[in-house]
Amino acid sequence: MHPLAVALQPVIDATGxxxxxxxxxxxxxxxxxxxxxxxxxxxxxxIHGSLERIITVVENELGExxxxxxxxxxQQAIRRLDELGAFxxxxxxxxxxxxxxxxxxxxxxxxxxxxxxx
Numbered sequence: 001m002h003p004l005a006v007a008l009q010p011v012i013d014a015t016g017x018x019x020x021x022x023x024x025x026x027x028x029x030x031x032x033x034x035x036x037x038x039x040x041x042x043x044x045x046x047i048h049g050s051l052e053r054i055i056t057v058v059e060n061e062l063g064e065x066x067x068x069x070x071x072x073x074x075q076q077a078i079r080r081l082d083e084l085g086a087f088x089x090x091x092x093x094x095x096x097x098x099x100x101x102x103x104x105x106x107x108x109x110x111x112x113x114x115x116x117x118x
Contacts, residue, residue, distance in 0.1 A: 016045035067101040
């Protein structure tokens with residue numbers, strides 16, 4: 001594997017993407033170019049499963065699973081999920097509420113409090 005691909009591996013793992021060989025790069029992949037040559041590519045993940053990946057990122061950042069967080073931690077998690085774009089996904093509020101063990105009304109309340117401050 002090319003050193004550029006090796007260096008990007010942690011980012012690729014965190015996003016759910018994958019490295020592909022230079023010969024397998026398609027138009028929808030991100031070409032990794034080194035000294036003018038395509039040395040590998042990054043194949044981005046499908047939208048399916050995105051919310052679960054975002055939740056995992058937030059749990060890793062906060063160091064605890066969402067349902068185990070106290071109220072301030074849940075508010076922080078909602079803020080971070082919002083920053084990462086989780087709530088543009090269909091049914092995200094309902095799915096996040098279920099993942100956290102809170103009501104969707106509580107999620108909306110936390111989101112409204114965040115956006116009132118902006």
